[in-house]
């Protein structure tokens with residue numbers, strides 16, 4: 451079984467979007483060596499967002515070179531049902547789709563992702579009401595709160611999104627809450643203070659000259675906040691299992 455830790459832990463998942471995609475394996479290995487807890491893979495289809503990135507053929511090749519890390523696929527695609535089997539076959543551990551994409555039946559989509567042996571995430575864009583997630587939260591593994599408009603790396607963090615994170619942490623205390631977009635050493639504190647525990651950081655970590663230290667600083671900030679504000683205890687085994 452591919453799993454996240456049972457209780458919310460502070461985990462750092464670098465996004466490879468701003469990395470050197472011509473050397474994806476090396477880029478990912480360097481992030482894993484620097485202490486990444488998981489890798490966040492941004493999949494874009496040019497319809498749901500105005501950008502194109504990588505798909506399952508690339509991820510499948512990547513998986514042949516990197517086995518011991520959890521792959522979190524952020525599916526910024528119009529038809530998330532279409533890619534479930536191929537992403538599972540490519541070695542993806544978590545399939546996060548967007549509530550705003552074309553979905554006939556959300557529960558059926560969740561079921562199909564689980565049947566394909568992947569964890570389920572649901573993401574929402576900045577303009578989407580967090581309460582729309584409520585009917586599904588107990589059936590999924592991760593909620594993804596976008597802190598920028600999806601589509602591009604290097605955008606500015608939207609602090610207003612922290613009210614959504616707080617609402618989820620207060621109402622679903624054990625939920626894995628992932629935040630993504632504009633997260634740096636300057637903005638990560640706000641994420642942990644609001645109750646986020648899964649931190650996606652792209653350009654800040656890719657461009658860093660001290661990735662290992664920055665990953666550690668980000669993790670420490672989130673651990674401190676989770677334990678102080680929400681009494682969520684952390685143990686040392688932080689890795690996600692693949």
Ligand SMILES: O=C(CO)[C@@H](O)[C@H](O)COP(=O)(O)O
Pocket residue numbers: 465467468490492524598599600601602603604605630631632633650651652653654
């Ligand atoms: O999903 C996305 C963008 O759509 C993100 O994963 C970004 O790639 C994060 O990059 P930074 O904002 O941290 O540079």
